[in-house]
Amino acid sequence: MAPVTGAISGDYRRAELARFLRSCRERTSPVDSGLLETMPPRRRIRGLRRPEVAQLAGVGLSWYTQLEQGREISLTIDVARSLVGAFSLSSDEEEYLYLLGGLTAPVDKTDQKLRGHRKKQLAEPQKLAQPVLVPETDLTEIQLVIDSFNAGDPIYAISRHWEVLAANSSAEQLLGVRVGTNCLVRMFTEPGRESWYGDPTTAGRLLVARYRQQVARYPYDRSLQDTVTMLKRVPSFLALWERHEVLSLLPETLSYCAGGIAAPVEYRTMGMVLAAYPSVNLALGVPVTR
Numbered sequence: 001m002a003p004v005t006g007a008i009s010g011d012y013r014r015a016e017l018a019r020f021l022r023s024c025r026e027r028t029s030p031v032d033s034g035l036l037e038t039m040p041p042r043r044r045i046r047g048l049r050r051p052e053v054a055q056l057a058g059v060g061l062s063w064y065t066q067l068e069q070g071r072e073i074s075l076t077i078d079v080a081r082s083l084v085g086a087f088s089l090s091s092d093e094e095e096y097l098y099l100l101g102g103l104t105a106p107v108d109k110t111d112q113k114l115r116g117h118r119k120k121q122l123a124e125p126q127k128l129a130q131p132v133l134v135p136e137t138d139l140t141e142i143q144l145v146i147d148s149f150n151a152g153d154p155i156y157a158i159s160r161h162w163e164v165l166a167a168n169s170s171a172e173q174l175l176g177v178r179v180g181t182n183c184l185v186r187m188f189t190e191p192g193r194e195s196w197y198g199d200p201t202t203a204g205r206l207l208v209a210r211y212r213q214q215v216a217r218y219p220y221d222r223s224l225q226d227t228v229t230m231l232k233r234v235p236s237f238l239a240l241w242e243r244h245e246v247l248s249l250l251p252e253t254l255s256y257c258a259g260g261i262a263a264p265v266e267y268r269t270m271g272m273v274l275a276a277y278p279s280v281n282l283a284l285g286v287p288v289t290r
Helices: 006-027 050-057 061-068 077-087 091-100 109-115 139-147 169-175 183-189 200-217 222-231 235-241
Strands: 155-159 164-167 253-256 265-274 277-287
Touching (some): 006 050, 006 091, 006 200, 050 061, 091 200, 139 164, 155 169, 183 222
Antiparallel strands (some): 155 277
């Protein structure tokens, strides 16, 4: 599917930014933010009011209101930093805010060991203005790379849309990976798929939070947005999507139940990018107990 135009992408990002800001405001307590020492018993709004956010961020109320309404105004780095502080955002949420604002998120030097590759993944604003096309990949060549690994360890290749391009038999048998399918779509639409995860509830939350970041990272790729639109018809997905949780990286370990019935086995997942195919990721799972 062809990428969206700049205008459509800009509308999507502004709308998502507006929804994210409202979610942050509603969940942030004025006590936690330092505006109040205690919550007044008669206060009906448990989160922050717009004037309080404007005060904490040091911006005008009218300007912030327009930002939260998705109006066509630009988010600056200084205001973004102020909003990060006002809402006490995590590093993942901070990155998400910057992506929606078309800004380059800073990388905390103390966090570079775990997230050092994120800086390379974040595009400069001017680069985001260009559509990013998925190249035609040689699936045979990718399969050869996969086959070069230990056959006992599950490994598979996915596109940036989370479509499985290739896999070894261990990935199919131990993780339930299936070539030609979308990992997120299967989780929420295929009966019994959730039983392959040791903790299905947590796995669902993690996948949705990570996919939210993926959509923001590639705002000109309509296929990512279309997947979200389709899955919003599924109540379990919609409930998680509306939580506005964000993850830049999945946890290092996840547990799977082979066949949906075996005892959970915890795998340490290592991600790799093929130099020849930068839009393709290899996911290698190594049992933690080995």
